[in-house]
Amino acid sequence: MKKLKVLVEALAAKTVNGPAGWEDREIEGIFASDLISDILIADGENILLLTSLLSEQVLRTADVTAAAAVVLVNRRHIPVALGKAAAKQGLPLFYTPLPKFESCVRIGHLMEPA
Amino acid sequence: MSSLPQLQPAEDMSLRIQELAANLKISDVMTRKVFAVTRSCTMRDVQTIMKNNAISGVPVVDDKHVIGLVSVHDIMNAFEQGWMQDPVAMHMVTGVRTLAEEQPLSFAMSAFSKFPYRRFPVVNRKNELTGMVTLRNINMALIQELSRQLDAIETEGGRITPPATSENCIFHRIYRIARYDFESGGKATAELREQLQARGVSPKTIRRAAVACYELEINIIAHSFGGTLSLYVDRDRVRITANDFGPGIPDIDQAMSEGYSTASDWIRSQGFGAGMGLPNAKRLSDEFVIQSGVDMGTMVKAVVYWGGGE
Numbered sequence: 001m002k003k004l005k006v007l008v009e010a011l012a013a014k015t016v017n018g019p020a021g022w023e024d025r026e027i028e029g030i031f032a033s034d035l036i037s038d039i040l041i042a043d044g045e046n047i048l049l050l051t052s053l054l055s056e057q058v059l060r061t062a063d064v065t066a067a068a069a070v071v072l073v074n075r076r077h078i079p080v081a082l083g084k085a086a087a088k089q090g091l092p093l094f095y096t097p098l099p100k101f102e103s104c105v106r107i108g109h110l111m112e113p114a
Numbered sequence: 115m116s117s118l119p120q121l122q123p124a125e126d127m128s129l130r131i132q133e134l135a136a137n138l139k140i141s142d143v144m145t146r147k148v149f150a151v152t153r154s155c156t157m158r159d160v161q162t163i164m165k166n167n168a169i170s171g172v173p174v175v176d177d178k179h180v181i182g183l184v185s186v187h188d189i190m191n192a193f194e195q196g197w198m199q200d201p202v203a204m205h206m207v208t209g210v211r212t213l214a215e216e217q218p219l220s221f222a223m224s225a226f227s228k229f230p231y232r233r234f235p236v237v238n239r240k241n242e243l244t245g246m247v248t249l250r251n252i253n254m255a256l257i258q259e260l261s262r263q264l265d266a267i268e269t270e271g272g273r274i275t276p277p278a279t280s281e282n283c284i285f286h287r288i289y290r291i292a293r294y295d296f297e298s299g300g301k302a303t304a305e306l307r308e309q310l311q312a313r314g315v316s317p318k319t320i321r322r323a324a325v326a327c328y329e330l331e332i333n334i335i336a337h338s339f340g341g342t343l344s345l346y347v348d349r350d351r352v353r354i355t356a357n358d359f360g361p362g363i364p365d366i367d368q369a370m371s372e373g374y375s376t377a378s379d380w381i382r383s384q385g386f387g388a389g390m391g392l393p394n395a396k397r398l399s400d401e402f403v404i405q406s407g408v409d410m411g412t413m414v415k416a417v418v419y420w421g422g423g424e
Contacts, residue, residue, distance in 0.1 A: 034385065035385055035386075035388050036332075036384075036385035036386055037385070037386055037387065037388030037389070037390045037391065037394075038388060038390070040325050040328065040329060040390070040391075040394055041390055041394050045317075053385050055296070055384060055385065056297070057296060057299060057300065057384065057385060057386075058385070060299065060300030060303070060304065060328070061300075061328070061385075063300070063303075063304060063307065063324075064300065064303055064304075064307065064321070064324040064325050064327075064328045065321060065324075065325060066317060066320070066321050066324075089304075
């Protein structure tokens, strides 16, 4: 388990939407996928979702699976509408220029049991 | 005379028809203008009534209570035997089955599939004749209900709240889902989540219900010509019913197997189409039924109980 802030910093990610107290949210697992069908099958609670998809369906999928936060990987700009939608549903949303594999490697090490 | 309290909705009745019938009672569909005769009327009298009013069955009453029925078949028999001047009491069919007007319409539908009769007299609580019900009444009522629901959905911004059918009902709404409308995909699911959260349903159950609902909602968008999604929440469960207008699934077993998908590249570019939707919805549901007819449409019912699926 890691605090969201630690993971976001490790990814050098920027905040699109950060509801109050997001820094201290505890993340129990990571799921990385660009296929919504796969995200919908993932089990687990307090999941941080990594994806390079940019559609609003990503946010809805995060909502229905009760994901704790989403990081959009391999991105330097984020559509404004996406930030607004995240704010509306109270979902912590970030983006990082790091590619997905690189992102996974970095936080994969952090998530390993000490 | 006997009534039919033991009847339940037929198991094989299509989900869509069950849904349409759910809000209707027998009194809503029956013919109220009934031609009845008393026991002393003759078979000839009945034949005249049938001819003048184009009906094929006339109940016989005694002080408003149904004591028999005369059908065209009985009249033909009477012709043959020379009984046309006899009182109906001599040749009517007795032991007529009746339906109660406050019963759900599904009881009448079961009665028609269970018994060979073409009409049933309908009685009120005092057992007095108040109407007749035929298959034609039922067909007309279902068609009217269907078009009423579609009209209501059109005029109320894509969703309607049907009248409550049970005191246990907490939330019931029907959404219209348009083909390829990925932008709206998930809106019904979002409302379901809100409703369940507001009722204090456990996060685990909400997740199961929401993902199942979302899979079915996306299926209508990605794979059908459009349809409706109905959400029904009562005290211990949510029932999600997805209906679409086609094209239908030729092989349901294949569609239910993981990884099988007919999705186009465009659907895949939206992040969907891994062939996991239906199996995933089934995995998350405590009850799951799917029916489909090619060129007709597909109906899926998924039920999630609070505390189920553990």
